[in-house]
Every structure is written in structure tokens, then in C-alpha cells.
Amino acid sequence: MIFSGEEALKKCTVLSGGEKVRCMLSKMMMKKGNVLILDEPTAGVDINLRRDMWRVVKQLQEKGVTIILTTHYIEEAEAIADRVSVINHGEIILTDNKNDLMQKMGHKLLTIELQEKIETIPDSLKEFNLTITSEGQALCFTYNSQAETTGITTLLQELKNSGLKLKDLKSDQTSLENIFEQLLKESA
Numbered sequence: 748m749i750f751s752g753e754e755a756l757k758k759c760t761v762l763s764g765g766e767k768v769r770c771m772l773s774k775m776m777m778k779k780g781n782v783l784i785l786d787e788p789t790a791g792v793d794i795n796l797r798r799d800m801w802r803v804v805k806q807l808q809e810k811g812v813t814i815i816l817t818t819h820y821i822e823e824a825e826a827i828a829d830r831v832s833v834i835n836h837g838e839i840i841l842t843d844n845k846n847d848l849m850q851k852m853g854h855k856l857l858t859i860e861l862q863e864k865i866e867t868i869p870d871s872l873k874e875f876n877l878t879i880t881s882e883g884q885a886l887c888f889t890y891n892s893q894a895e896t897t898g899i900t901t902l903l904q905e906l907k908n909s910g911l912k913l914k915d916l917k918s919d920q921t922s923l924e925n926i927f928e929q930l931l932k933e934s935a
Contacts, residue, residue: 759771759774764790764791764792765791765792765793765796768788768789768792768796768800769796769799771788780812781811781812781813782812782813782814782815783804783807783812783813783814783815784815785804785814785815785816785817785818786817787817787818787819788800788816788818789818789820789823790819801823801826801827804827805827808827814827816828821922821923821924821927822922822923822924824923825845825922825923825924828845829844829845830842830843830844830845831843831845831848831923833927833930833931835930835931835934835935840930840931840934841930845923848923848926849920849921849923849926850893852921852926852929852930853920853921853925853926854889854890854891854892854920854921855889855890855891855892855897855918855919855920855921856887856888856889856918856919856920856921857887857888857889857890857899857902857916857917857918858880858885858886858887858888858916858917858918858919859885859886859887859888859906859913859916860884860885860913860914860915860916860917861884861885861886861911861912861913861914862912862913862914863912864882864883864884865879865883865886865911866879866883867879868886869909869910869911871905871908871909872886872902872905872906872909875888875898875902875905876888876889886906888902892920
């Protein structure tokens, strides 16, 4: 049975959660609206629908539709947001451009995997505020990638001078979720 127009949209109320999301997106695609409000749209949907939904949302963004998204899945907000607001107990504690926020509050973490385990940081490396991983196989160095100098070159030279042997290096950027957690702690 095929329904058309409003009759089809009324039938959406009896659909499963995922089917309702598809119906809602179809409805949005039919209308020429400038704003789409999505309240926890991916809660309870499967991974295929989630991927399809974000593809459609991206297409709508490219057409100039403003998307207002509330979500507990911060990685999704990080992937599509231009601006973010952090809400704690119903109060907006921050609204900012996502890239500016990541630049201001984000840090990079350099993980230096060692060839041998260590229990203490050599005195010559104390100034770098390194931490040892729980298994003692790596050192972690947090730095600001936007600073005039990061200290990485000096750190690597001092590591060599201390006699520690490197196995591998890995660099990670603070995620938006890490920043949200930090902001929520500060506002508590």
C-alpha cells in the first residue's frame, strides 16, 4: 500500500525508532526549511542508519540549512558542528566556534614508547613534566601545538642524552569530548 502527502507522514507515528528518523529526514528533504532541529537523533539507531543520517545532514548543511543538534555523542558533534554550546544543569556555560575552542583548550599528547620499561623519570627530564604510563613502557608529554615552541625537539635530544632508547612515537589531539569534560568539571 502506498500513501501520499500528509497521510504518509501521519503513518510515521507507528514506525520503529530508526524508521521514524528516516521518515523525519525524508520530511525535511521535502520541505524547504532553513533550520533543522535534531534532538538526540541517533539514540537507539543502528550504525548504518547513523551513517546515512549524517550523510543527509551534511548535504543539508551544504545547502545552507542550519542544524541545531542536541546530543550526548560528542564525537558526532565534533564531526559536524561549526559552533558548540556546553550545557550543564540546564545552563549554557560556553558557546564558541568549534575550531577556536579546540585551539584554545585543546592540547596535544606525545606518547614516547620506550624499548625498555622504566620506573622513574631521569632527573634530566624532570623539567618536561612527563608522566610514565602504568606499564612503564612509555612516557607522555602534553604540549600546546599553537605555542611558539613546543619543546619536542629539546625533549627528544634530552631523551637521547639520558640513554633512553625510543621504540615509537604517537601524537594525539585532545578531543571535543575531553574539552567538554574539563569544562563541566570547572563549572561544578
